[in-house]
Amino acid sequence: xxxxxxxxxxxxxxxxxxxxxxxSSIRRWLTLRxxxxxxxxxxxxxxxxxxxxxxxxxRSLDDPRTFPVWxxxxxxxxxxxxxxxxxxxxxxxxxxERFPDVTVALDHLGLPRLDGGPPxxxxxxxxxxxxxxxxxxxxxxVNMDSSRSGSSTPRAFFDRLxxxxxxxxxxxxxxxxxxxxxxxxxxxxxxxxxxxxxxDEDQRWIFGETALSLWPSLR
Numbered sequence: 001x002x003x004x005x006x007x008x009x010x011x012x013x014x015x016x017x018x019x020x021x022x023x024s025s026i027r028r029w030l031t032l033r034x035x036x037x038x039x040x041x042x043x044x045x046x047x048x049x050x051x052x053x054x055x056x057x058x059r060s061l062d063d064p065r066t067f068p069v070w071x072x073x074x075x076x077x078x079x080x081x082x083x084x085x086x087x088x089x090x091x092x093x094x095x096x097e098r099f100p101d102v103t104v105a106l107d108h109l110g111l112p113r114l115d116g117g118p119p120x121x122x123x124x125x126x127x128x129x130x131x132x133x134x135x136x137x138x139x140x141x142v143n144m145d146s147s148r149s150g151s152s153t154p155r156a157f158f159d160r161l162x163x164x165x166x167x168x169x170x171x172x173x174x175x176x177x178x179x180x181x182x183x184x185x186x187x188x189x190x191x192x193x194x195x196x197x198x199x200d201e202d203q204r205w206i207f208g209e210t211a212l213s214l215w216p217s218l219r
Contacts, residue, residue: 048073052084052092061091070095074102079214081138083107089125096132103214105136108175109143114157115150123160130164136214137165140175141187144194154194167202171210 048069052058060066061084073080080102082092089110096104112123120127129135139161147154161170172195174187182190195203212219 048078049081049083052082052088058084058088058091061088062094066095067098070099070102074099077103079103079105079136081105081107084110086110086112086125089129093125093129093132096129096135100132100134103134103136105138105171105214107138107140109137109139109161111142112146114143114146114152117151117153118156118160120152120157120160127160127164130169133169135165136169136171136210137161138171138173140173141179141182141190142175144187144190147194155197158195158198162198162202167198167205168210168213170206171214172206173211 050060050066052061061082070080072078082104084092084107092104092106092110096102106129110126112126114120114123116122144154146152147157172191174184174191176184176187179187192203192207195206198206
């Protein structure tokens, strides 16, 4: 299984669909659940998750065989959550540019290394994605820890990230239980403490409103 498209319905168990598989099966999956999926404004299909963290899976990021999935997601206003490695961002960007109407949420910021510290020149491929208004960022405890490594500090990095994307396109998630060395409560406290320098309005978006704007059925 070189590539996995995971359709993640809210309140339903995840359904993995492997590529290359018939994309019609993905369309059929959504069609059969139309009462749940239309507009994604009520309970139903929450998003489409594309995991591309291996070399073979990374090729799916700009594989034309996945394009019907992107088209379908756009037609149904379903965000595509992408989890990939930082070096694959140029490949992902090519597809994002091809589908400007599809909302993309990048998991873990694409896992950049931050230990070099300001001005974070090595993170420029991530900052460049800010030019595309359909790209949103999901950052986690993984990124909070990384922002405290080497010459980096959370304030220096997240100030820079906010300059590019703004709080309306950023959202926090714990990565729990995958990150399990601390409790969920402790991970939330870490993020709130490290980002306490942000305005109340920015915190309101990062810790809730941005996610709700992408998945309104969670309100």
